[in-house]
Amino acid sequence: MTPAAILHRALAEPESMRGLSADDWNALIRVGRAERLLGTVAERAVPLWDALPAGAQTCLTEERDITRGDHLAARWEIDRAALALRNVGCPVILMKGSAYLHAGLPAAQGRRIGDLDILVPRAALPAVEAALLAHGWLQAKENAYDDHYYRTWMHELPPMVHKERGGVIDVHHTILPLTARLKPDADALIESRVAVADGLFVLGPAEMLLHSAAHVAYDGEFEGGTRNLWDIHCLASDFAQTPGFWDRLTEATDRHQLRVPLSRALRLARRLYGTDVPETLAGRMDLVDRLALRKLHGRDRFGHQGAKLSDRLLYMRGHWLRMPPLMLTEHLARKAFRRKERAQPV
Amino acid sequence: MTPDRWPSRTLRIGPASFHLRSPFRRVIDEVNALYRDYPAETADGIYDYAVSAVPSSPLRRWVNPNLRLECDFEPFDTLPLPVELGMLGLEMGMNLQMAVGYRRHVVVHAASSASGDKAALLIGDSGAGKSTLSALLAYREGWRHLGDEFALLDLDAPLLHPFPRPISLKNASIAAMEARAPADRFGPVLEGTVKGTIRHLLPPAAAIDAMETPAEIALVVAPHFRENAAPAWRPMTRTETYVRLAASSTNQALMGEAGFEAVWRCLAHAPAFDIMYGSSDDALELFETLWRKVTA
Numbered sequence: 001m002t003p004a005a006i007l008h009r010a011l012a013e014p015e016s017m018r019g020l021s022a023d024d025w026n027a028l029i030r031v032g033r034a035e036r037l038l039g040t041v042a043e044r045a046v047p048l049w050d051a052l053p054a055g056a057q058t059c060l061t062e063e064r065d066i067t068r069g070d071h072l073a074a075r076w077e078i079d080r081a082a083l084a085l086r087n088v089g090c091p092v093i094l095m096k097g098s099a100y101l102h103a104g105l106p107a108a109q110g111r112r113i114g115d116l117d118i119l120v121p122r123a124a125l126p127a128v129e130a131a132l133l134a135h136g137w138l139q140a141k142e143n144a145y146d147d148h149y150y151r152t153w154m155h156e157l158p159p160m161v162h163k164e165r166g167g168v169i170d171v172h173h174t175i176l177p178l179t180a181r182l183k184p185d186a187d188a189l190i191e192s193r194v195a196v197a198d199g200l201f202v203l204g205p206a207e208m209l210l211h212s213a214a215h216v217a218y219d220g221e222f223e224g225g226t227r228n229l230w231d232i233h234c235l236a237s238d239f240a241q242t243p244g245f246w247d248r249l250t251e252a253t254d255r256h257q258l259r260v261p262l263s264r265a266l267r268l269a270r271r272l273y274g275t276d277v278p279e280t281l282a283g284r285m286d287l288v289d290r291l292a293l294r295k296l297h298g299r300d301r302f303g304h305q306g307a308k309l310s311d312r313l314l315y316m317r318g319h320w321l322r323m324p325p326l327m328l329t330e331h332l333a334r335k336a337f338r339r340k341e342r343a344q345p346v
Numbered sequence: 347m348t349p350d351r352w353p354s355r356t357l358r359i360g361p362a363s364f365h366l367r368s369p370f371r372r373v374i375d376e377v378n379a380l381y382r383d384y385p386a387e388t389a390d391g392i393y394d395y396a397v398s399a400v401p402s403s404p405l406r407r408w409v410n411p412n413l414r415l416e417c418d419f420e421p422f423d424t425l426p427l428p429v430e431l432g433m434l435g436l437e438m439g440m441n442l443q444m445a446v447g448y449r450r451h452v453v454v455h456a457a458s459s460a461s462g463d464k465a466a467l468l469i470g471d472s473g474a475g476k477s478t479l480s481a482l483l484a485y486r487e488g489w490r491h492l493g494d495e496f497a498l499l500d501l502d503a504p505l506l507h508p509f510p511r512p513i514s515l516k517n518a519s520i521a522a523m524e525a526r527a528p529a530d531r532f533g534p535v536l537e538g539t540v541k542g543t544i545r546h547l548l549p550p551a552a553a554i555d556a557m558e559t560p561a562e563i564a565l566v567v568a569p570h571f572r573e574n575a576a577p578a579w580r581p582m583t584r585t586e587t588y589v590r591l592a593a594s595s596t597n598q599a600l601m602g603e604a605g606f607e608a609v610w611r612c613l614a615h616a617p618a619f620d621i622m623y624g625s626s627d628d629a630l631e632l633f634e635t636l637w638r639k640v641t642a
Contacts, residue, residue, distance in 0.1 A: 022391030026365070030396055033418045033447075055363075055392025058450070062394075065449040069600045301350060302367075302396050304416055 002297040003027040004226065007037060011230060012273040014044040018051050025056050027301040032063075034303030035226040036112045039067035043110035067110050074098055074113040077167040081116055082198045084135035090124035091201050093193050095172065095211060099202040100231075103194075107234035111227075115159065115168040119203070121190055122173035129157060129171065137162050137169060145334060153179045153323065175211045179323040182218065184210070184256035192252070205239040206252035213265035214258055221311070221318035222292045226272070229296075232265050233273040246278050253281075268292060288317065356393055358385040360498065360509040360557045361450060364443070366436050368399035369407060373432030380433065380512055380533045380546055383554045395419070395447060397439035402426035415439045419446040434536055434544065437514075444496050444509075445596035451498035451507055452601065452608045455594040458492035458506045459483045464641060465506045465561035466633070467497055467616070468569055469594055472541070475571040478519040479629055484550055485527045487630065491549040492561065496596075501608045504615035505560040510553045512546035520545045522626060565640045566591075566618035567633060575624040577632050584610075587618040616640070 001009075006028045009016045020028065032038030042060035045052060052060070078098055085092050094102050097113035120128050137160040141147055150158040156172040174186035189211075192204030203211060212235060216228035239245045253262050263283040269275040270282060271293065294310040305311070319328050353374035354367035366377055398416040401407035412426040417439045427435045444453055457468040457480035468476045476494060483489040491510050498507040512533060515523055520543065524532065533546035566587055582590075591609050592598050598605035619636050623629040 025392045026396075029392070030418060053390045053392055055388055055390045055394075059392070059394055062447065062449045065601065066447070069449075069602060072602055073600075302398060302416065303418065304398075304400075 002299075003031045003301045003303075004035075004297045004299050007031045007035065007041070007226065008272045010041050011037065011044060012233075014048060017041075017045055017056075018048060020056075022053070022055070023301075025053065029056070029059050030301060030303035031299050034299055034305070036224070037110075037227050037230060038063040039070075039112055040110035040230065042067070064110070067112060070113050071101060071108075073165075073167070074101055074116070077116045077162075077165070077169070078102055078200070079198065080135070080162070080165075080167075081118065081132075081169060082200055084131050084137075085128060086199060088120075088124060088127045088131050090120050090128070091190060091193055092128075092199075093119040093190065093201040093203060094196070095119055095203065096215075096231075099208065100234075102198075102200060103196050103202045105234070106238050107231050109234075111231075115170050117170045117172060119172045119175075119189065122186065125157060125171065125173055129160075132160055132169065132171070136164060140168065149331070153177060153327075175214050176218065177322055179327065180218070180321060182214075182257045182261075184214065184258060188252075188255055204252075205235075205242070205245060206249040207256075209235045209239060209249060210252060210256055210258050210262060213262040216261075217264040217268070217292075218258075218261035218321060220322075221314040222295050225268070225292065225296050229265065229269045229272055232269040233275045236266065236269065236275055236277065240276065246281065250281065264289060264292075268296070272296065288314075291317075352398075355381070356386055356388065357381055358388060359440075359511055360493075361507055362395070362444065362448060362509070363388045363393040364440050365393045365396045366398070366440075367396070368413065368432055368436070369401065370399065370411065370413065370429050370432055373399050373413075373429065373436065376433040376534065377436060380548065383548065383551050395440070395443035397436050397443065399427075399432045399435050399439075415442075417443060419443050431536060431539065433533075434539060437511075440511075441495060449597060449601060451500060452598050452605050453596045454497045454499060454591055454598075454609075455495070455596065456497040456591075457494040458497040458508075460490040460492055460506070460508075460561035461487075461637070463561055464564040465492060466565040466567060466637065467506060467563060467612070468567050469590055470568050470570065471594075473516075473571075475569045475623075475629065477513050477515060478522065478571075478626060479569055479633065481513045481515065481519070481523050481547055482526070482626055482630055483633075484513075484553065485523065485547075487634075490556060490561070491553040499563075499608050499612050500560060501604055504563050504612050506563050506612075507560045508553070508557045510549045510557050512548050515545050515547055517542045523547055563612050563616045565637060566613060566616050567636065568618070568620045569629060570620065570622045571624070571629070572622060573624060575622050577621075577623050577628040579619050579621045579632055579636065582618040582620050584613050584618075587613045 032041050042064045095117040098116050100108035140161040141158040147158050154177050155174045156170050159168050159170050161168050175184050189207050192207040193201035196202055212231050253259050266277040267282050270277050291310045291314050298305050352367045352369045353371050355377050357364045395418045399413045400416050402412050402414045406412050411429050414426050415421050415435050457476035459480050470476050480494045484491040493509040494513045496509050498509050531548040536544040617640050621632045
């Protein structure tokens, strides 16, 4: 069993933690921290808490405290953003961790939450940005190229950071970069919204799952894939309890052109966590799946991911899907030059 | 030699445990020498944090070797370190785990020292003289060294928990302590760090033996060293002390109400003073005066 598989199993079948050796625990703690999933492991371990070794209890308790702090901070960021945006006159839709938390979904249990992600109609972007600037958020990117990159080609504004709290907000107007080959229907995403507390919204169940799937299986190189696929597993297992969900999901998938990434995400979640998925939606394993699985099992017992050829191929694929070839060449050249300037003395 | 079989050392310091490793044998040899008095295992074989000093690229293991850190709680991009500073790198890695990951106590960037069952907390910015003062207390006055880098505040009672790492002496303090502590308690001289020259001083063995015994906080002191300054002291208000403690804590704010309560409980329990001095003799004398005052 790979060190990563110990983590996958601990999440999907918490009872498996009863039989772990000290070496296994040390590996689980490292890989869990590296994947930002140890807090979730800790929540999953609660029913068998007394059977865990003391050293594991210590680390898991600490992780629960860290997650609790994260959630407290995330709730406050949500609250402040709601206040700043209440007079803008457009729906404000929470996304990812903050959405799971605010909507009380099982996917939020033990989940680390970093930046606040929101979705608003594209036409409202100037008003939203102005309102955030007026309420203490600042542009985090000072580099003119970065600013241009986000505004022209991406699906979000350049990230903004609050000048006192340091919280980062990402304001999206759709769920994939504008330069990507697939074009989800942004209006339909916003249309799908469901009201939650404080005048805020979250995406409808199908769209929420699609966003998560697009994020893990299309936009990027499966970085953080273990966590994102756990999100997929939790969302799919939760929503599937509502009759007719898979049909509505299929319909939404076709509208947003997201069949390929959705199927891939569901296949990989099933492979890692045993997610119950209809065969018609799962489709068949392919080369990208295999590369992704290699990466998802790639960490050693210290949580370190070696740079392997399969990871490089995924990186290239991620960027290939993200933007057209000429643009990609220029973008990577700029990033390569910049990397040299970034390192800090100790 | 695969990464799983690199030289390594498990290390218990107070309530925390670390697993240190590096393919560079000399780095772990230096760790073993400096930390010889510390337990090398945990009760059930599970340790809290792993810190590795790895070659900055596969080539750098063999050609112009240098290293970078890999930890559970990761550092930001840093420049590679020469192998001679590998042990210092591991120390920084351990500090980072305590600063970012540790939540069992409030972690304050401060020194602490105990006499009997009562303890003093020494707060202040880098260079204020915390390490030197705590080293003097340990080796000249026979106090129990609790720590010179991080003080750990209990979450339920006004107690300080020991985290007695080797004391990190810098520049002029090195010679001052070499005159007062046994030669075999010192680590290698580390030159060319961002803080200048560093030399570690192993605390007295008794302090390490007692590293699981907390002490009641009785005094908070904010030392200020200034060349040729006349010795002076003034009491600090609770508000001022709170602000200073909160600003020097790595996790108090992140721990929310529990963090605030822990800090406030300690400073409601122990009076706080700002002291100014120009020599270590003055510092110790001021400290002793205040100590007598609060423990009388």
